[in-house]
Amino acid sequence: MTDAFFQGKRRRAAAAVGAVAFGLVALSACDKPTPLATVTVGTTTVTTEAACFDESKTLDEAALQKCLADKSVKSIKVKQGDKIRVGVEPKIADESWFVVAGNQPRSNQTKQTYTSLNGDQLFYNQQMGTLDKSTVLSVVSKNGVWSVKLELDKD
Template sequence: MTTLPRGEAADVHGVVRRRRAVAVAGAVSAGLLLLSACDKPSPRATVTVGKNSVSAEAACYDDGKDIGQEEATKCAQKKGGDTIEVPQSETLRIGVDPEIADTGWALWINGQQVTSVYKKTYYSFQGVDLFADQQGQAAPKTLNISVVQQNKAAQSSKYEGVWNFRLENGDA
């Protein structure tokens, strides 16, 4: 049996409160540590053909900072990420996060810019025959397309991100 000096009761509640406070402080610290280790996800771009769509995070992105035209071109020449089948003359739809649209974006095919800069979150390319025969060459079976976030201001060009996709000829 435990004996306490006369008139004093065991302070069980105080011990429990201290343990809870230490546990809560530990949990909060661990949560903050985990949050500080997480990177903010890059904006997303989506390609849709018919009822099928693929979405991707950036292949190259530095949280809105300029990665430069040379790096953007290298990135756009990498193999595309997710693949989507595109039948001849089907509408190709591209959607981007508002963060990309605010800066502006262009469509690149196999590392070459093929459109002007858009400032919309959605654009559709209707009846585009991406896989047409080119000057005596057979139609390609696949194409790499890129959504390139770029700001073409009057005094400077800024390239902020690249999202890659792979298109497969649906009629091959």
């Protein structure tokens, strides 16, 4: 009778050890999530992960251009006169960041976690002197790029 009791204990112990080992393996296979950037227009908010991010090194010019060219980004509608609010996690702010839209810097470099921009100015195409129907707003830091597509809503 006691032999069956000890065998059950061994099985439970072996199952517990197996579960812990599996959990550790599963956790070690996960990538560390990148910091997030958030864009808010009115009551609509879009949160995005980095198109590219490496906290251990500074992006070179080629990597930066490749990240800025990424078009697979979330989108948000903007009406004329709307304010665009851009927020970043403290980890991004500590390294300083700025906003690019239409391949033009649209904010000064800052170490704040939040900035507000005039939506109309972000759609203005300086080369053509017109308003574009959409533009990609990118948060740029020395370690990464976060992008959101802004679509002009004429309604």
